[in-house]
Amino acid sequence: MGRARAQVEAALLLAPLLLFIALTFAAPIAVILWRGVSDTEVPRAFPRTLAVLADWKGRNLPGDEAFAALAEDLVAARAAGTLNAAAGRLNSDTPGLRTVVLATARRLARGVEGSPRAAILAADPAWGEVETWGAFRRAGATPTDTHLLAALDLRRSADGTITAVPEERRLFRAVALRTVWIGFLVTLLCLVLGYPLAAALVFVPRRLFGLLLFAVLLPFWTSLIVRTAAWMVLLAREGTVNQAFLALGLVVEPVQMLFTRTAVLIAMVHILLPFMVLPLYAVMRQIPRAQLRAAASLGAGPVAQLVRVWLPQTLPGVGAGVLMVFIQAIGFYVTPALIGGGADQMLPYFIGFHATQTGNWGLAAALSILLLVGTLLILALFGRFLGLAQLRAA
Amino acid sequence: MRRTFIFAVAVIGLAVAEVATARDLTIVSWGGAYQDAQRQVYFQPFMQVTGLRIVEDTWDGGIGVLRTRAQAGNQTWDLVQVESEELLIGCDEGLFEKIDWARIGGKEHYIPQAVHECGVGAILYNVVLAWDRNRLQAIPTWADFFDVQRFPGKRGMRRGVKLTLEIALLADGVPRDQVYALLRTEAGVERAFRKLDTIKPHIVWWQAGAQPPQMLGAGEVTMTTAYNGRITNANRAEGRNFGIQWRDSLFTIDSWVIMRGSPNRDVAYRFLDFVKDPRRQASLLPLIPYGGTARGANEGLAADLLAVSPSNPDNLNVSLMIDDAFWMDHLDRLSQRFNAWLAR
Numbered sequence: 001m002g003r004a005r006a007q008v009e010a011a012l013l014l015a016p017l018l019l020f021i022a023l024t025f026a027a028p029i030a031v032i033l034w035r036g037v038s039d040t041e042v043p044r045a046f047p048r049t050l051a052v053l054a055d056w057k058g059r060n061l062p063g064d065e066a067f068a069a070l071a072e073d074l075v076a077a078r079a080a081g082t083l084n085a086a087a088g089r090l091n092s093d094t095p096g097l098r099t100v101v102l103a104t105a106r107r108l109a110r111g112v113e114g115s116p117r118a119a120i121l122a123a124d125p126a127w128g129e130v131e132t133w134g135a136f137r138r139a140g141a142t143p144t145d146t147h148l149l150a151a152l153d154l155r156r157s158a159d160g161t162i163t164a165v166p167e168e169r170r171l172f173r174a175v176a177l178r179t180v181w182i183g184f185l186v187t188l189l190c191l192v193l194g195y196p197l198a199a200a201l202v203f204v205p206r207r208l209f210g211l212l213l214f215a216v217l218l219p220f221w222t223s224l225i226v227r228t229a230a231w232m233v234l235l236a237r238e239g240t241v242n243q244a245f246l247a248l249g250l251v252v253e254p255v256q257m258l259f260t261r262t263a264v265l266i267a268m269v270h271i272l273l274p275f276m277v278l279p280l281y282a283v284m285r286q287i288p289r290a291q292l293r294a295a296a297s298l299g300a301g302p303v304a305q306l307v308r309v310w311l312p313q314t315l316p317g318v319g320a321g322v323l324m325v326f327i328q329a330i331g332f333y334v335t336p337a338l339i340g341g342g343a344d345q346m347l348p349y350f351i352g353f354h355a356t357q358t359g360n361w362g363l364a365a366a367l368s369i370l371l372l373v374g375t376l377l378i379l380a381l382f383g384r385f386l387g388l389a390q391l392r393a394a
Numbered sequence: 395m396r397r398t399f400i401f402a403v404a405v406i407g408l409a410v411a412e413v414a415t416a417r418d419l420t421i422v423s424w425g426g427a428y429q430d431a432q433r434q435v436y437f438q439p440f441m442q443v444t445g446l447r448i449v450e451d452t453w454d455g456g457i458g459v460l461r462t463r464a465q466a467g468n469q470t471w472d473l474v475q476v477e478s479e480e481l482l483i484g485c486d487e488g489l490f491e492k493i494d495w496a497r498i499g500g501k502e503h504y505i506p507q508a509v510h511e512c513g514v515g516a517i518l519y520n521v522v523l524a525w526d527r528n529r530l531q532a533i534p535t536w537a538d539f540f541d542v543q544r545f546p547g548k549r550g551m552r553r554g555v556k557l558t559l560e561i562a563l564l565a566d567g568v569p570r571d572q573v574y575a576l577l578r579t580e581a582g583v584e585r586a587f588r589k590l591d592t593i594k595p596h597i598v599w600w601q602a603g604a605q606p607p608q609m610l611g612a613g614e615v616t617m618t619t620a621y622n623g624r625i626t627n628a629n630r631a632e633g634r635n636f637g638i639q640w641r642d643s644l645f646t647i648d649s650w651v652i653m654r655g656s657p658n659r660d661v662a663y664r665f666l667d668f669v670k671d672p673r674r675q676a677s678l679l680p681l682i683p684y685g686g687t688a689r690g691a692n693e694g695l696a697a698d699l700l701a702v703s704p705s706n707p708d709n710l711n712v713s714l715m716i717d718d719a720f721w722m723d724h725l726d727r728l729s730q731r732f733n734a735w736l737a738r
Contacts, residue, residue: 081465084487095727099719102486169727171734178737237548237614256548258614259598342553342599342736350733357554358726 033372036365038142045077045086046070050140053133058158062133064117070127071116074105086139092360093135093146100126134158147366172350176370179346182264182336183329189269190276190325191318197273198280198317216277224271228335231267232258235339259341267335272328276321283317323382327375347371418447419661422474424648425452431681436669443668446661457483464489464654472656473665475516478718481649485512491652491659498666505705507715508687513649514666515687517678518704520646520713521557523639524620526610536565536642539617540589542596550609550618553599555732556721557644560714561619562589564642570714577720583728587735599736610636626683626702638702640709646716647687679703685710 043050048069056062077083083105091098104123112119120127127133138146138156149155153170154162164170201212219227234240235257242254257263287310295305333348347367354364421437423429429452437448451471453459457480463471464487476484484490490512495501501509508515525534530545532538538545539561551558563573563582566589576582590597598615600606606620607628622643628634650669652662669675675686676695685691685705692706700706704713 081461081487084483091723092726096723099723169730169734171730171737174734174737236612238612337601342597343738345733345737353729353733358729360726 032365033369034365035361036147036369037144039089039139039144039146039362040142041082041085041089042136042139043142045080045082046073046136046140049073049136053137053140056133056137058130058134058137058160061128061130064115066133067115067117067120067127071108071112071120074101074108078105078109088359089139089362090135092358092363093139094131097126097132097135100124100132130158147362148369150363151366151370172347172367172370175345175347175350176374178343179330179371180374182261182268182344182346183326185265186268186272186329187276187322187326189265190273191322193269194273194276194280194321195314195318198277198284201277201281202284216274219271220274225334225338227271228267228338231263231270232339235263235266258339259344261340261344264336264340264344267339268329268332271335272325275324275328279320279324280314280317283314283320287313319382323379326378330375331371417470417658418449419658419665420449420451420470420472421665422451422453422471424454424475428682428684431678434681435674435678436665439674440665440668444664446664448665455480460484460489460653461487469653469655469657471653472658473662474651474653475648476513476651477648478646478716479722481510481513481651482718482722484651485510489651489654491654491656493652494663497663499670503670503689504687505689505710508647508649510649513651514670515647516650516669517684518645518647518687518710519684520622520640520643520704520709521552521619522622522625522643523617524606524610524625525617525637525639526613527635527637529613530616530637533637534617534639536561537567540565540593542593545616547596547616548598548614549593549596550598550600550606550615550620552619553601553736555728556725557619557716558590558732559583559586559728560644560716562586564714565589570642570712573714574717574720577724583731587731590735607632607634607636610634622702622704623683641712643709643713644716645704645710645713646718 049066052066052069053062056066074083077086083102087098087101090101104120104127107123108119134157137158138144146156149162150165151172153165153173155165156162197212197216201209201216204212232239236242237254237256237258239258241257242251245251245255246253291309292305295309300308330346331348332346333352336344336346337349337352347370351364351367351371354360354367423432429450433450437450440446441448453474455477460474460476460480461484463469481490492511493514495509498514504515505518508518523534523536523539532545534545539549542549551561559577560573563576563586564570566585568576577586598609598618600609600618603621603624606615606618607624609615610618610620611628611632611634622638625636625638629636650666652659656662670688672686672688672691672693675688675691676699678684678686679695679699679702683702683704685703687705692700692703695703695706700708703709
């Protein structure tokens, strides 16, 4: 009785926190992910048209009843104020369709003379093309795979077959690969730089330890944007680094560093290094020094001590550090956006681009799904090969 | 206690209702230095002359905001300054009142580009080619912008497909009046990208309007695209010596719209009638370098002001108006292609 009551009390105490997490974290993510597989604008504006198109094969132009339904929907949606959003959605499928839809609706609103079919075809010849109607079908279903396919550079034609988008518009597969590649490079550099640093933290005298730890933690206390902006100042053409190089005679004229891949890597490594060093340090600190002395007393040289005693015991720290750095790296947005060039932008940039610039939330959400699924896959792979239990020890 | 509370709520409710029915003209603009200048040149003189009060608000754009406000019923914004794209969409959706031009001097009072069914042009501004006169003696054109042999060095462009394609075609010798017709064809888009290919490794992409003057000042780029206002401000405030090429620059117009259902329509017209005065519009230029839209807003100006005024006929007649209808249709697809091109 008393125990049950205590549990209820504990649950009640936790309730605000759980509610907070549900409302501010879980729910928004769920809503965004849902947008990646749903389409609401066109069904809201064109219910009759979509109902007629449900049995359409997508090979020839649909029949008269589809035109009649379209005419009704266009006029009704225009009056209800739902037409613009739907036209925008159709336009992101087929450019130019926005104007076609809005202009046709404007004309029909003035009155339809003769058959709807003739009136619509007279308003714009685009209605005589099968793919125009295909756009309605692509944008009219929930759940839909349209956005997810677009995130993989694929699309569905009117008759339902999946094809790759034309060469000059293929983008996201390359971006996904680039995202993973930059994440890999950053992780590798962090490991190479962070491992000796973490070891140094364990072995240096106490006074120096404080200083080193302070240096590692310092970046934590300044905001990400400030640190990125600082790199802009340092790496600019007439920035500090170039001036130093020129003064030392290392280069004859300033080197282009800002807006390059190198700049992105430097800044990302700088920002993420603590996430590598701290787990490594936490694991290394727990390795008894006596083991190294014991190995030495049994005849192991410095290399054998390192490779056979020290290294294997630091692996959980390596795993934790690598995972933390990599997962954060593939989600980086601000740093590449500010100091990277056009070919250095990663998936998060394109999520932001479509959410804010083109207003294509479906595609932005589908790209988010791509990133999330990719991250979870990597996490699963790690769990399988390195063992998450080991990571927990770190 | 409880009764007092209810009473208090009722009183506040009445007060709010009172304000809502007989409120002052609410004008919404972009804030910052621009709205400060507007206040000095338009808002305060209007209040002094008419004895009416103006309530100011600011926003940062977005058709969604206007939609929500139009649907809310109780309209609390009267006059809003909008960008050209919001003007097009909002007018189409019926969010704005149709302008009665007879009440504000007739259409002939304004330059033709400033006249729209739902909006009165407020200011005109350009994206121009800018360079640092201290480093580059020549007066470059877009063709020179794409000629890294004759003019070595990096080029700054805004990261995005909009205007980038237009500039590529202009540099390739396409006359201003044919640019958008050509961009509506596949061959035109192809030609623009081929032209961009020629200087791709030399382009530094900027994103925020504050970047181009910084990049010019730091010698990061030899030439850059930039907003004319940013360049003039850098010359005025930071003592820079940047040049502006008006020929084949691209301009757009921000407009005043009257929100549909505004209870202050008459006062709004009085305000629009007040600000249509060319002399008054001209007095904005020394504060912030945006061009007036009334005919004659540039007459009698000093040479230094004429040189930086986007609506100075000498500048305006060699500029190209950005075609928002084109971009509303094609931004999605061309952005995708641009990003793919950028990634190659």
